[in-house]
Amino acid sequence: MTYLFAPLEGLTGYIYRNTHAAYFSPADEYFTPFLSPNQNRRFTSREKNDVLPEHNKGLHVVPQLLTNQAEHFLWAAGELATMGYDEVNLNLGCPSGTVVAKKKGSGFLTELEALDRFLDEVCAKVPCAVSVKTRLGRYSPDEFPALLSIFNRYPLKRLIIHPRVQTDFYRNHANLDAFAAALADSRHPVCFNGDLFTPADVDAFRARFPQVQSVMLGRGLLANPGLLGELRGGARMDKATLRSFHDELLGRYQQVLSVERPVLHKMKELWFYMHALFAGCDAYLKPLRKAAHLRDYETVVAQIFANCALDPAAGYRA
Numbered sequence: 493m494t495y496l497f498a499p500l501e502g503l504t505g506y507i508y509r510n511t512h513a514a515y516f517s518p519a520d521e522y523f524t525p526f527l528s529p530n531q532n533r534r535f536t537s538r539e540k541n542d543v544l545p546e547h548n549k550g551l552h553v554v555p556q557l558l559t560n561q562a563e564h565f566l567w568a569a570g571e572l573a574t575m576g577y578d579e580v581n582l583n584l585g586c587p588s589g590t591v592v593a594k595k596k597g598s599g600f601l602t603e604l605e606a607l608d609r610f611l612d613e614v615c616a617k618v619p620c621a622v623s624v625k626t627r628l629g630r631y632s633p634d635e636f637p638a639l640l641s642i643f644n645r646y647p648l649k650r651l652i653i654h655p656r657v658q659t660d661f662y663r664n665h666a667n668l669d670a671f672a673a674a675l676a677d678s679r680h681p682v683c684f685n686g687d688l689f690t691p692a693d694v695d696a697f698r699a700r701f702p703q704v705q706s707v708m709l710g711r712g713l714l715a716n717p718g719l720l721g722e723l724r725g726g727a728r729m730d731k732a733t734l735r736s737f738h739d740e741l742l743g744r745y746q747q748v749l750s751v752e753r754p755v756l757h758k759m760k761e762l763w764f765y766m767h768a769l770f771a772g773c774d775a776y777l778k779p780l781r782k783a784a785h786l787r788d789y790e791t792v793v794a795q796i797f798a799n800c801a802l803d804p805a806a807g808y809r810a
């Protein structure tokens with residue numbers, strides 16, 4: 493089984509990726525949070541830093557692009573191929589209102605003719621492999637057969653399916669029956685993504701879909717960064733390793749971001765997922781959210797590590 497680390501905007505940038513791979517069994521591939529190429533033909537400094545080869549040494553990284561303009565996609569794919577990337581991924585899943593209103597991400601899924609033209613042009617001219625990460629549709633899984641017949645016409649490297657629709661955002665459950673139908677009809681290798689938070693979740697998925705060779709994990713891996721070690725037969729993550737990982741990550745963010753606020757923001761976002769593994773840590777969540785300075789934050793984190801038992805088996809629960 494191949495394990496892909498899902499792209500999570502604001503969370504899984506190059507600092508997180510490198511620290512994750514240094515402390516835990518690494519993902520086979522890390523997908524970047526989306527880059528948004530546009531008519532400026534320039535990556536933002538955040539985007540550039542995320543894909544610079546020297547920031548991703550020793551990791552297999554797949555950059556992801558969010559656009560509905562073939563010209564912008566091709567410009568970015570060209571830049572990324574020159575940097576050495578052999579695959580770029582198209583985001584057809586982002587459910588955010590502002591993105592969808594611009595017919596990007598899962599908003600592009602209603603524009604069948606435009607999507608067909610986009611893939612036709614992109615696949616004819618792109619200098620590297622293209623893969624797609626998609627939802628089942630905007631409103632209903634019934635939209636997927638028409639989408640799949642478009643995807644099937646082009647030489648995609650793989651199709652990553654998050655079997656929800658846009659209007660689900662992250663509510664409800666991944667729709668496994670719709671995924672089964674998609675799997676049967678796809679001519680591309682299919683990767684599953686959605687709600688795999690614990691080894692038991694992955695085992696159950698594999699029992700139902702033994703033919704699927706790769707899964708992409710997001711929130712479950714953020715909550716338990718040691719999950720892949722366990723999935724590969726290693727021991728459960730222990731508190732000392734998680735603490736070292738946490739401290740290293742915090743140190744690296746401080747070094748690169750230098751001001752307190754964005755560092756605090758990133759670390760608090762991570763705790764939104766990680767707290768699930770600490771038994772009885774609810775009482776610390778409010779002080780953690782309210783921490784206005786790093787010293788307050790570090791005090792609360794020290795209390796969580798000292799007073800709460802780590803239970804990786806608990807896993808993240810949406």
Ligand SMILES: Cc1cc2nc3c(=O)[nH]c(=O)nc-3n(C[C@H](O)[C@H](O)[C@H](O)COP(=O)(O)O)c2cc1C
Pocket residue numbers: 498499500501502503524525526556583585586625654662685686687688708709710711712
């Ligand atoms: C905070 C957050 C940010 C995300 N950012 C991206 C993104 O940049 N690109 C993308 O394709 N999906 C993004 N996703 C979706 C995840 O990649 C993934 O599809 C989703 O979390 C379901 O997988 P999971 O159940 O394993 O978490 C994001 C999800 C969350 C919660």
